[in-house]
Amino acid sequence: xxxxxxxxxxxxxxxxxxxxxxxxxxxxxxxxxxxxxxxxxxxxxxxxxxxxxxxxxxxxxxxxxxxxxxxxxxxxxxxxxxxxxxxxxx
Amino acid sequence: xxxxxxxxxxxxxxxxxxxxxxxxxxxxxxxxxxxxxxxxxxxxxxxxxxxxxxxxxxxxxxxxxxxxxxxxxxxxxxxxxxxxxxxxxxxxxxxxxxxxxxxxxxxxxxxxxxxxxxxxxxxxxxxxxxxxxxxxxxxxxxxxxxxxxxxxxxxxxxxxxxxxxxxxxxxxxxxxxxxxxxxxxxxxxxxxxxxxxxxxxxxxxxxxxxxxxxxxxxxxxxxxxxxxxxxxxxxxxxxxxxxxxxxxxxxxxxxxxxxxxxxxxxxxxxxxxxxxxxxxxxxxxxxxxxxxxxxxxxxxxxxxxxxxxxxxxxxxxxxxxxxxxxxxxxxxxxxxxxxxxxxxxxxxxxxxxxxxxxxxxxxxxxxxxxxxxxxxxxxx
Numbered sequence: 001x002x003x004x005x006x007x008x009x010x011x012x013x014x015x016x017x018x019x020x021x022x023x024x025x026x027x028x029x030x031x032x033x034x035x036x037x038x039x040x041x042x043x044x045x046x047x048x049x050x051x052x053x054x055x056x057x058x059x060x061x062x063x064x065x066x067x068x069x070x071x072x073x074x075x076x077x078x079x080x081x082x083x084x085x086x087x088x089x090x
Numbered sequence: 091x092x093x094x095x096x097x098x099x100x101x102x103x104x105x106x107x108x109x110x111x112x113x114x115x116x117x118x119x120x121x122x123x124x125x126x127x128x129x130x131x132x133x134x135x136x137x138x139x140x141x142x143x144x145x146x147x148x149x150x151x152x153x154x155x156x157x158x159x160x161x162x163x164x165x166x167x168x169x170x171x172x173x174x175x176x177x178x179x180x181x182x183x184x185x186x187x188x189x190x191x192x193x194x195x196x197x198x199x200x201x202x203x204x205x206x207x208x209x210x211x212x213x214x215x216x217x218x219x220x221x222x223x224x225x226x227x228x229x230x231x232x233x234x235x236x237x238x239x240x241x242x243x244x245x246x247x248x249x250x251x252x253x254x255x256x257x258x259x260x261x262x263x264x265x266x267x268x269x270x271x272x273x274x275x276x277x278x279x280x281x282x283x284x285x286x287x288x289x290x291x292x293x294x295x296x297x298x299x300x301x302x303x304x305x306x307x308x309x310x311x312x313x314x315x316x317x318x319x320x321x322x323x324x325x326x327x328x329x330x331x332x333x334x335x336x337x338x339x340x341x342x343x344x345x346x347x348x349x350x351x352x353x354x355x356x357x358x359x360x361x362x363x364x365x366x367x368x369x370x371x372x373x374x375x376x377x378x379x380x381x382x383x384x385x386x387x388x389x390x391x392x393x394x395x396x397x398x399x400x401x402x403x404x405x406x407x408x409x410x411x412x413x414x415x416x417x418x419x420x421x422x423x424x425x426x427x428x429x430x431x432x433x434x435x436x437x438x439x440x441x442x443x444x445x446x447x448x449x450x451x452x453x454x455x456x457x458x459x460x461x462x463x464x465x466x467x468x469x470x
Contacts, residue, residue: 011296011299011301012327020368020370020371056317056319056320056322058317060364060379063376064379065316065364065378065380067381067384082378084366084378085321086317087296087327088326089295089327089332089334090205090294090296090329090343
């Protein structure tokens with residue numbers, strides 16, 4: 001069975017994907033861990049409308065904030081990635 | 091016979107009268123003793139009240155004289171007797187106490203926006219005993235605000251939001267010094283506030299979701315640290331276009347008031363989290379642990395590159411466009427309008443020309459045309 005990670009979508013990311021969460025299998029090229037850059041590419045290819053939103057969103061892995069350009073961070077099996085865009089309004 | 095019988099009866103009755111008189115005497119004694127006890131207790135109670143009052147007055151005078159001296163040094167004011175009574179339930183909290191109450195009494199808070207978040211936040215801050223609350227907003231109260239902006243009411247529709255908010259706050263707590271700023275907070279007046287280095291308790295609420303973060307506090311991040319890139323204009327949403335469940339900003343606004351009070355009163359707690367609220371999720375609250383501020387942040391980093399302010403409208407490049415279509419309608423310029431909004435919006439307010447009519451001689455070709463159009467819309 002292929003290894004998986006989970007993605008949670010908030011606010012406009014939720015609207016763009018029509019999902020509050022989904023489970024994604026690791027690509028065959030990197031079957032057990034992916035960088036944040038690869039994560040962005042995978043999410044973009046799955047959801048066309050998500051591309052622009054990802055450019056200004058933040059990621060959190062297992063409820064901890066990660067810097068989007070941090071090359072030392074990898075998404076591993078069983079991780080929970082949150083996509084959090086800024087929310088306006090009130 | 092009759093006389094003797096009557097005498098016997100008389101004797102019995104006399105006996106009974108004696109018995110009752112004795113019982114009456116006993117009850118009178120009992121009553122007196124109870125009355126005595128009652129009198130003593132009442133007296134004692136009165137004494138206690140006076141004693142307590144005197145104690146309160148003494149401690150109060152002490153604190154007031156202390157605060158009189160402190161006034162000269164521009165320091166904290168103590169609590170008055172009235173305030174002890176008013177904030178009693180809060181004063182007895184361990185970890186808050188009188189010192190916490192004195193701190194919030196001597197604090198001033200600026201509430202930016204008297205809307206869905208600012209309304210409950212200001213109400214709770216005033217109720218809690220914050221000494222000075224400034225409220226800044228440029229807008230007037232509209233009937234469509236009232237489902238969430240609970241600081242306003244029907245009689246205030248048409249007046250400025252800050253005036254309305256001030257009226258509510260002064261009615262709730264006459265000790266609160268509420269300052270109304272009827273203006274826009276923008277690049278021309280915000281820089282001094284930002285430069286003061288005060289923590290910002292930031293909240294947002296839209297649809298069924300909200301966020302809460304404290305920026306610029308105890309080495310935590312600023313907004314730019316978390317979101318370095320401005321959002322593209324088409325993704326910037328507001329309540330009037332996208333809707334908001336009234337209670338959602340209510341929840342977030344209350345939490346903003348709570349966090350502000352915790353910061354001022356130095357109450358323990360976690361301040362370096364991003365709280366995500368989602369009314370429709372299985373877990374309504376989620377908390378994301380944040381990093382300290384970024385050393386290379388363009389604003390709060392070691393070598394900041396951004397030192398002036400830019401207005402949000404220019405920053406995000408968004409502005410209202412709905413007026414253009416109104417002109418087309420008024421001038422009766424021939425056109426086809428295709429309404430591509432979501433059904434929930436279309437149901438509330440559809441425009442009369444947002445229909446496409448397909449005509450032909452017998453109805454067969456038009457049916458085909460309708461099918462083609464339907465398939466196109468489905469394909470999207």
